[in-house]
Amino acid sequence: MDRSYDAAVIGLGAMGSAAAYHLAARGLRVLGLERFGPAHDRGSSHGGSRIIRQAYFEHPDYVPLLLRAYELWHALERDWGSELMTLTGALMLGRPDSRTVAGSRASAHAWGLPHEMLDAAEIRRRFPTLRPGEDHVGLYEERGGFVRPEAAVAAHLGLAERAGADLRFFEPAADWTALPGGDGVRITTAAGTYTADRLVVCPGAWAPRTLADLAVDFTVERQVQYWFAPRGGTEPFAPQHHPVYVWEDPEGVQIYGFPAYDGPQGGVKTAFFRRGTPCEPETLDRRIHPGEIAVIAEHLSTRVPDLPGRFLRGAACMYTTTADEHFVIATHPEYPQTTVACGFSGHGFKFTPVVGEIAADLAISGTTAHSVDLFAPRPRSAAEPRTEVSR
Numbered sequence: 400m401d402r403s404y405d406a407a408v409i410g411l412g413a414m415g416s417a418a419a420y421h422l423a424a425r426g427l428r429v430l431g432l433e434r435f436g437p438a439h440d441r442g443s444s445h446g447g448s449r450i451i452r453q454a455y456f457e458h459p460d461y462v463p464l465l466l467r468a469y470e471l472w473h474a475l476e477r478d479w480g481s482e483l484m485t486l487t488g489a490l491m492l493g494r495p496d497s498r499t500v501a502g503s504r505a506s507a508h509a510w511g512l513p514h515e516m517l518d519a520a521e522i523r524r525r526f527p528t529l530r531p532g533e534d535h536v537g538l539y540e541e542r543g544g545f546v547r548p549e550a551a552v553a554a555h556l557g558l559a560e561r562a563g564a565d566l567r568f569f570e571p572a573a574d575w576t577a578l579p580g581g582d583g584v585r586i587t588t589a590a591g592t593y594t595a596d597r598l599v600v601c602p603g604a605w606a607p608r609t610l611a612d613l614a615v616d617f618t619v620e621r622q623v624q625y626w627f628a629p630r631g632g633t634e635p636f637a638p639q640h641h642p643v644y645v646w647e648d649p650e651g652v653q654i655y656g657f658p659a660y661d662g663p664q665g666g667v668k669t670a671f672f673r674r675g676t677p678c679e680p681e682t683l684d685r686r687i688h689p690g691e692i693a694v695i696a697e698h699l700s701t702r703v704p705d706l707p708g709r710f711l712r713g714a715a716c717m718y719t720t721t722a723d724e725h726f727v728i729a730t731h732p733e734y735p736q737t738t739v740a741c742g743f744s745g746h747g748f749k750f751t752p753v754v755g756e757i758a759a760d761l762a763i764s765g766t767t768a769h770s771v772d773l774f775a776p777r778p779r780s781a782a783e784p785r786t787e788v789s790r
């Protein structure tokens with residue numbers, strides 16, 4: 400069997416579901432292929448919450464994309480009819496010269512983003528759950544908060560189907576071939592062969608294999624999300640008292656957390672930002688080990704002392720990190736009919752709808768009005784050995 404589409408999307412996680420929706424909404428006949436089921440927990444887009452914020456310490460060039468992402472999150476909520484984004488306020492904490500504080504401040508100034516600078520005493524007064532040391536400050540922005548990853552993926556998938564997309568789950572793409580002369584692509588799965596005029600590849604943690612020919616230096620890392628029942632109950636951690644935060648210590652270790660958004664039973668979620676261990680998606684260790692619970696509980700004990708009351712549960716997730724931690728969103732350098740969106744380096748979810756919009760722009764016209772210079776594939780230097788991996 401050989402079916403033909405205007406566009407195909409490989410991988411229907413965060414970015415692929417958004418790309419499929421934006422392509423279908425523009426009237427294209429879309430095929431979507433996904434290895435697992437809809438909004439699953441085997442990749443990078445599960446765990447109930449993802450921080451969203453605008454003052455962006457990673458690089459000020461992300462800010463215009465964030466402003467557009469907020470518009471698109473609101474549009475998605477409206478079109479799907481459910482709340483996906485909750486704005487609780489966001490606090491970026493650390494010493495004034497830390498990357499988290501200084502970088503957030505620089506991007507807030509560069510783009511005129513509303514924010515407040517709080518000293519340690521003011522932080523403790525306004526947010527009594529947090530106990531910063533005297534030399535710490537916080538950049539607070541009201542527009543920060545969190546989005547719901549599983550619900551957002553389900554919303555994009557649902558709207559894509561409503562717009563006519565043919566979404567196939569438990570059907571991984573085994574291989575794809577760019578047809579000569581930029582003339583479409585052929586995709587093979589265990590169920591058949593498909594052709595499409597253009598292809599968008601959003602493989603998440605499978606990028607090192609699926610997109611080996613980009614020669615980008617991806618590292619896939621296991622990252623654990625932890626839920627604790629705070630000592631003294633969840634009320635002090637309710638969204639009106641306890642904002643989302645990213646907190647950098649003097650050694651550069653970042654921890655982040657959320658309010659108690661799922662009521663008293665849901666617990667309070669927290670995690671290290673970048674303390675992962677290299678892993679492979681097929682063999683990811685999903686067990687949560689007592690030793691790692693003890694490490695995060697110890698880290699919290701002086702900073703959010705009421706939080707590590709009782710460990711409730713944990714969930715392992717994967718980051719696909721590039722060497723400079725910037726995304727890869729581009730037309731494939733060798734195959735103009737193919738667009739790639741990968742390497743989201745642990746901070747991509749908040750951008751999901753705008754990544755879908757950019758991927759659709761690039762797939763349809765090869766260009767986008769958004770500024771994406773930061774996201775060109777950065778191949779590792781020719782001097783470095785390249786591991787040959789088959790797709």
Ligand SMILES: Cc1cc2nc3c(=O)[nH]c(=O)nc-3n(C[C@H](O)[C@H](O)[C@H](O)COP(=O)(O)OP(=O)(O)OC[C@H]3O[C@@H](n4cnc5c(N)ncnc54)[C@H](O)[C@@H]3O)c2cc1C
Pocket residue numbers: 409410411412413414415432433434435441442443444446448449450451570571572573601602603604605609622623624670716717718740741742743744745746747748749750
């Ligand atoms: C613990 C954790 C915390 C995070 N916190 C934040 C945060 O607070 N804020 C934030 O903005 N971001 C955060 N992120 C990052 C964000 O969640 C990711 O950047 C984002 O989810 C990546 O989306 P993706 O589409 O690339 O990957 P995924 O959503 O994993 O999607 C990739 C999909 O491709 C499928 N696939 C792969 N190969 C094939 C194939 N051959 N055929 C068919 N399907 C295939 C996979 O099954 C998967 O569904 C966090 C990530 C983790 C793990």
